[in-house]
Amino acid sequence: MRPAWICLLFAAIASSTQITAAADPTLAELQRSGQQLFVQSCGICHLKPTLTSERYGPVLSKETVEGREEAIGELIRTGTARMPGFQYGLAPVQIDAIIAYLKTVPTPPGAAQPVRRDANPNLRD
Numbered sequence: 001m002r003p004a005w006i007c008l009l010f011a012a013i014a015s016s017t018q019i020t021a022a023a024d025p026t027l028a029e030l031q032r033s034g035q036q037l038f039v040q041s042c043g044i045c046h047l048k049p050t051l052t053s054e055r056y057g058p059v060l061s062k063e064t065v066e067g068r069e070e071a072i073g074e075l076i077r078t079g080t081a082r083m084p085g086f087q088y089g090l091a092p093v094q095i096d097a098i099i100a101y102l103k104t105v106p107t108p109p110g111a112a113q114p115v116r117r118d119a120n121p122n123l124r125d
Contacts, residue, residue: 027104034101037094041086057083061107069099 027035038060039047045057058064065072076095079085086095 024104027101030097031101031104033094034097034099037090038098038101041090042098045083059108060102061105062103063107065099065102069103072099072102 024032024035042057042060046055046060048055073092073095075083076090076098077085077087090098
């Protein structure tokens with residue numbers, strides 16, 4: 001009985017992973033790749049991990065990127081004081097894919113701003 005239960009669990013996990021990867025069939029291949037890279041590399045700060053937790057980084061969308069593709073690419077490569085650079089972790093084509101994906105993301109209504117560590121003395125580095 002136990003092996004069958006474990007097989008069903010692995011099958012459910014595998015199918016949910018495939019559903020996530022193919023969540024938006026309207027995206028081009030480059031954009032789907034960018035979506036996956038964004039979730040893996042950027043999601044920890046720029047997506048909400050749970051409904052009740054705060055987002056660390058700003059909400060990113062097409063509004064963030066459009067018309068500033070080169071500047072955003074440089075920002076991803078070199079980073080900032082609060083964000084690591086990805087020049088050694090991501091190839092230029094991968095950074096371009098993330099930017100292509102972000103250009104498809106609509107700005108959510110009432111997008112929450114990130115938690116500012118300097119504004120909350122209870123948060124420590």
